[in-house]
Amino acid sequence: MPGPTPDAPHDARPTLEAVAARAGVSRATASRVVNGGAGVRQPLVDQVRKAVEELGYIPNHAARTLVTRRNGAVAVIIDEPEVRIFSDPFFSQHIRGISRELSVYDAQLVLLLVEGSGDFERVTRYLAGGHVDGVLAFSLHTDDELPAVIRRFRVPTVYGGRPGRPGAASELAVPYVDCDNRGGAREAVRHLVSLGRRNIAHIAGPRDQTSALDRIDGYADVLPDGDPALVADGDFTTEGGARAMTQLLKRRPDLDAVFAANDLMASGALRVLREHGRRVPQDVALVGFDDMESVADATDPPLTTVRQDVVGMGRLMVRLLMERLNDGTSAGDSVITPTELIRRASA
DSSP states (O other), rough: OOOOOOOOOTTTOHHHHHHHHHHTTTHHHHHHTTTTTTTOOOHHHHHHHHHHHTTOOOOOHHHHHHOOOSSEEEEEEEEEOHHTTTTOOHHHHHHHHHHHHHHTTEEEEEEEEEOHHHHHHHHHHHHHHHHOOOEEEEEOOTTOOOHHHHHHTTEEEEEEEEOOSTHHHHHHHHHHHEEHHHHHHHHHHHHHHTTTSSSSSEEEEEEEEEHHHHHHHHHHHTTTTOGGGGEEOOOSHHHHHHHHHHHHHHHHOOOOOOESSHHHHHHHHHHHHHHOOOOTTTTTTTEEEEOOOOTTTSSSSSOOEOOOOHHHHHHHHHHHHHHHHHHHHHHOOEEEEEEEEETTOOO
């Protein structure tokens, strides 16, 4: 006796023809909709999208590339050592915002890290190969070679952070998203002044990055006649903040407040102050910058800091890039986002 007729395989993928039939349109119309093409009336677009959802159809990436002439991928380039990228919550927050917004546009994130000359050559070859539709680059340094490579290959790009000092050619060519670093620093130092502090130190970030330079300028705006001995350079890391705090205590043991250019350096400074028997905020008031929850809420006492919307800035970068890709423009308006002083127990 013959056995039962085998069922159709459960893993058979729905075809574009099936989508067209379900939507009641031609295969060409269905193809244009699912692959991002233009020229289809909205009612038909809605019908095709409904059919795609009902059937669970997955568009063919190669076909989409032929129609849109895009790869559906965006490179995120960070010019920092791996150890810093994976230990500093600033980068994870930034990438989170970028990833969330790219998903809205059904685009993939390709993370490229540049730590040395070998990495730079690899990234250059990758960009030259046309593997991505655009670039989001942040944590650039003033001597960075990346802007020149981007200009050479004409890759649509948006920077995270201002790429040069005001008037720099690289700044004029490419839009960027940054926070009001200088204004936020001013607000932090004014707060310390309002508390009656008179010997206010600053732990600065690396001076080859515009965010650090802007925060130094904001500090100097409020204290134009400040003692240079009250400024020490850090590197945006916890250990860098600790080293700078040690230097400051040796130079000016009478300091009564510290503004650190980011929360990680503030946490390092807090550790050194405690080791030297200085109470925070009774003896030394302390303010950071960024408002990274994993840092600011974990310090004892909780850290007063300047908040910047890092996740939102990442999303804005993606929106600016997609506007450039859709409009075919080579430039656009940069965006400066506001900052806010968040008062906690350290100052």
